[in-house]
Amino acid sequence: MSRPFGPDQILKVSGADLLSDLDLTDDELLYLLDLAEAVKQAPRDYAQALAGKSIALLFEKPSLRTRLTFELAIRELGGGSVFVDGPIGVREPLKDVARNLDRWVNGIVARVFSQSTVEGLAHWSSVPVINALSDAYHPCQALGDMQTVREYFGDLKGRKLAFIGDGNNVAQSLMLTAVRLGMDFALGCPEGYTPDPDIVAQAEGLAAVEGASVVVTHDAAEALRGAHVVYTDVWASMGQEQEAIERKKAFHSYQVNDALFAQARADAIFMHCLPAKRGEEGSDSVMEAKRSAVFDQAENRLHAQKALLLMMLT
Ligand code: CP
Ligand code: NVA
Numbered sequence: 001m002s003r004p005f006g007p008d009q010i011l012k013v014s015g016a017d018l019l020s021d022l023d024l025t026d027d028e029l030l031y032l033l034d035l036a037e038a039v040k041q042a043p044r045d046y047a048q049a050l051a052g053k054s055i056a057l058l059f060e061k062p063s064l065r066t067r068l069t070f071e072l073a074i075r076e077l078g079g080g081s082v083f084v085d086g087p088i089g090v091r092e093p094l095k096d097v098a099r100n101l102d103r104w105v106n107g108i109v110a111r112v113f114s115q116s117t118v119e120g121l122a123h124w125s126s127v128p129v130i131n132a133l134s135d136a137y138h139p140c141q142a143l144g145d146m147q148t149v150r151e152y153f154g155d156l157k158g159r160k161l162a163f164i165g166d167g168n169n170v171a172q173s174l175m176l177t178a179v180r181l182g183m184d185f186a187l188g189c190p191e192g193y194t195p196d197p198d199i200v201a202q203a204e205g206l207a208a209v210e211g212a213s214v215v216v217t218h219d220a221a222e223a224l225r226g227a228h229v230v231y232t233d234v235w236a237s238m239g240q241e242q243e244a245i246e247r248k249k250a251f252h253s254y255q256v257n258d259a260l261f262a263q264a265r266a267d268a269i270f271m272h273c274l275p276a277k278r279g280e281e282g283s284d285s286v287m288e289a290k291r292s293a294v295f296d297q298a299e300n301r302l303h304a305q306k307a308l309l310l311m312m313l314t
Pocket of ligand 1: 062063064065066067133141273274275
């Protein structure tokens with residue numbers, strides 16, 4: 001590999017923030033995945049890279065993986081973090097919150113209900129803002145996931161990812177990221193639960209450049225045909241709990257169980273961002289299957305986010 005990965009040679013991202021997956025250029029995305037691998041192999045080389053930097057974590061929603069992997073990533077890179085939970089922009093206006101943080105910290109990681117909240121934080125502060133999940137995107141998840149798929153399959157070009165379930169934030173980020181790496185992307189979902197048509201159109205445009213494809217279908221078998229990766233996520237995301245019963249009915253035939261998983265390639269892996277509702281979107285058997293990559297994904301959140309922090313903050 002000719003590109004530099006040393007702690008003093010990290011490529012700086014061109015955009016200020018990571019609000020959606022598209023804030024990284026194709027080159028930056030590829031570099032980030034390589035850097036994440038380098039960081040995973042030699043974490044101690046980067047132990048002082050964020051020395052003297054402080055990062056605020058603002059979380060409107062619960063988290064196990066994202067909060068802990070960011071806190072650990074920052075600590076293992078020599079930086080410090082402060083955590084605040086609760087709604088942003090209620091006790092005081094969002095623009096005031098952002099301008100306070102701007103005076104204290106070197107970066108903001110925010111998990112929010114509305115995409116407009118991370119956009120507002122980015123608008124009103126001069127420090128990098130990282131989207132740690134919104135209603136529209138979960139870009140940090142997609143980064144760790146692509147690192148994981150590369151570990152199983154090597155080059156991603158010509159591989160296929162089938163997402164079975166809700167066309168939600170995780171699906172939308174995966175779609176935008178996978179096609180830029182040359183993967184075919186298919187989503188199998190019930191009627192009424194398709195992704196945002198604008199994001200699908202964006203993904204189709206990006207896929208065309210790579211010779212990849214995007215399919216949105218209500219036929220799970222069609223989505224699964226030839227898939228290297230079978231991915232699912234909860235049917236009711238955080239904030240949609242009141243729709244859980246109605247969604248359970250709509251999605252029941254889209255559960256990734258042994259029968260559905262068997263419709264993908266024989267060497268397919270099962271992925272889930274977690275937290276999972278076992279027995280709903282995925283059966284216990286696929287979660288525990290030999291080809292389940294769910295804990296590899298969780299591990300790689302740490303390494304991919306370290307790479308992201310290095311590129312955005314050093
Ligand atoms: N996958 C993920 O983002 O998990 P948390 O909600 O626990 O952060
Ligand atoms: N789609 C889920 C992902 C959780 C990591 C949610 O938004 O709740």
